[in-house]
Amino acid sequence: MFGWLSVHKNIGGEFVTLKNLDALFNPENIAVVGASNNPGKAGYVILQNLINMGYPGKIFPVNNKDEKILGLTTYRKLSEIPEKVELVVLITPSQLIFEIMDDLEVRMQERNDVRAVVCAAANYGETKTEEGIKRQNILMETTSKYGIRVVGPNCIGVIDNINRVDTTFVETLLPKESRGRKGSISFISQSGAVAASILMWGASQPVPISFNKFVSIGNMADVDFIDLLEYLEQDQDTRVIGMYLEGYPEGYRLMEVLSRITKKKPVVVLKVGRSEKGASAANSHTGSLAGSDKVYDSAFKQFGIIRVNTMEELMDTLQAFDKLPLPADEALFILSQAGGPGIFCTDAVSRHSFVKMPIISDGTKEELKKMLPPMANICNPEGYADITAAANPYHHKESLRLLLEDPTVSGVILITVVPTFLSQEELAQSLINLYKGEGYIHRKPVFMVIMAGSYVRGCRERLEKEGIYTFETPDRAANAAANLIKYTLFLKKIRSRGELND
């Protein structure tokens, strides 16, 4: 029943190299087979995305009825395209796969140029029907003969922001200025819907997230988690890896690769199937006999893989790893401009037993007292200060400076509910001046919470445009901070064992 899952590992082994994956992310010219003139069709959106993204190579739509689509000359067949094509995107009805593969054979015999296929079409192995498996097999047989790497079938596509490739059929929501912007987060999703949600959510952040590489892996007929992880391991532009994982047939190998990567860069995983019912649903979906969640969970812990529980935590943690330096240690100070949210944050931080709230020096306490409004609560409890609603931008900035200068502090959560009578612009600017302008952003992480809603969007945008990530609520900041600390403690542990060369 699940035979199709392991097919790819037995075919064309010799031709399959990491290097061939380049054609997914930086191909010389792209053909879209199944391109459409109908804006309601995926075959239209893919073309539009490639154009909107500003893909610098040539795009060749392939279908058998249109002369032009979106102004691009359309070809009847892949084999008729007169120029080099390194990447082929398939978005045709699945029953056409046999003739398309025949045509691909013709092309490869004549030109031998195609190096990768993104099969966004569905109705293949995932159907678990004889027909579906047959279709997936012909796809794999043909492509593997020529060492062509395949992503999918049954995926939403692949994005590379730096190389301006977007083969997804999710409407491009990134504003123009965010496309092609260098991102450091790369993401692999085992669910197309989760992938689409993440892209749509990422695009609506105060400063939209430009992922570096983004792959919806679909059925993993060929390219799978391990291929991509090994690729991202070597990719200099990828500083953080995110994954949405339902299950992987070779869990042991997956952990082997992950355990090697986490020594170099953080990996953040949203793994579903924690519950028995969830695992059963995952098994029906991916069909990968996922294995016990407990085994995954303990491996994650052992190998320093950061497991998150919600989409919010996933996005916040990825962004925090991307934008902030790692804390040197587990000492997190909570600096709040408001009692309620500060207390709330203290509760949230306390849920992570490995996070400590530091006892800062008497000197720092004295200086805070001298500088802050008289009502300020300084270090009651230890590791916590409430600078009160009377705090102006100067108080925010200078109290933050004092804490960042205190050697007992490895990171700060800064919470503010911008009152009506305090200029958001002024507050943002003074925090930028200190944190970025004076270079603290390279030394210690500050998790800035600007509450709440669209009223403070301007303030958050201002900060994020300067590369300072902002959080929506204190608990979200607390969770992200705890994840960074968890990774720090993991690195310390393996360093102390001599397993880390730095």
Added chain:
Amino acid sequence: MFGWLSVHKNIGGEFVTLKNLDALFNPENIAVVGASNNPGKAGYVILQNLINMGYPGKIFPVNNKDEKILGLTTYRKLSEIPEKVELVVLITPSQLIFEIMDDLEVRMQERNDVRAVVCAAANYGETKTEEGIKRQNILMETTSKYGIRVVGPNCIGVIDNINRVDTTFVETLLPKESRGRKGSISFISQSGAVAASILMWGASQPVPISFNKFVSIGNMADVDFIDLLEYLEQDQDTRVIGMYLEGYPEGYRLMEVLSRITKKKPVVVLKVGRSEKGASAANSHTGSLAGSDKVYDSAFKQFGIIRVNTMEELMDTLQAFDKLPLPADEALFILSQAGGPGIFCTDAVSRHSFVKMPIISDGTKEELKKMLPPMANICNPEGYADITAAANPYHHKESLRLLLEDPTVSGVILITVVPTFLSQEELAQSLINLYKGEGYIHRKPVFMVIMAGSYVRGCRERLEKEGIYTFETPDRAANAAANLIKYTLFLKKIRSRGELND
């Protein structure tokens, strides 16, 4: 040290009646003492809010330098206002309280019209200084002599949307059409910053939240949780009560009142101080010797008070109680258009052990199978269906209908990641036609998750404008659904004990 907290209970007991609280929410004319012509001052924003809200009575700014503020005739003293004034808002520097109280005495001797004061100004009892306590005492001595009820000091104000009163100094962010709209949620906050955050967040929802009554209680020098809870208990327009709670000096009395109210309407509480550090910070902030969180927690459980953990859960749960019918039982079906988010939701639901995923009838399963796309996963596991990305609006709607018609189902979580090729408008409309048009919204709750980001905002707005609340992520829907079920189970329990008359 905390003596000021109990002052109010000993003064003017005879005059203090629930009825006087009306003047906070529906006063005949309002004076704003400390009104300002400077848009950066709270004394300006309060006036602006009253005007923007469309307060139908007269507004009298009081200060000693301006002739007019925002076009309104300004008076030197409260006692000089020639018309009836039922509500006085104080936003003056705190040291002026003595002369203002002298002037209030004059007014009361002459006119005896003021019935309530909102003291938004700070620097009173909360400072725990001799001066602060003295100021609070003079305020309380004067007002209680005349049975005038006082909210604050040190609060952000009071809102009544239906009566168009907004005495807060948080910029009014509600769009015009949301002001004066009948809301059923009333909220009491022990933190001004949390109150402000909730207002700002509520205003930025797909359809902004029009609270019914909203009170930031500040120091609780007079009006406190119990007064307001008893008032809201009797308020026909309040169907759900929300609270942000740090601590209350008379915990036993609070629980007595709450245990009576939860038999009539749900109460949702965000109580901080769960952790030792958090409790210590709460104690510094509110100074109310909050008492053990464990005691609160077990009382909440016993009396059916719904405790939430995050701002998101607070807002979602309040909205769900407001907009959806209570489920008759604990059987929650997960209907997803996408595998990944559906599995994720199953995990989230499974965290609540009292929620059950129902085994629907074979008949319903058969009908689902007949109607849905061939790849659909029906009830594997039980209580779960994945209608797949091939599902069109008809599939969404009719599968939902079948489940709502199945007697084993008490509620449904419906998740959809609107694909590019499916019209959001069409999907929203068909769900509205079924759920609202055919009246299911009065019978069973459907928790609709429309993922994700601003791309689907139009779809969510369309649904919410018809009174159908939408959730941002599956886990948020799962938490809100679990909270409704928790309340249902509480009502069933007390009904079975004969403690509920219905």
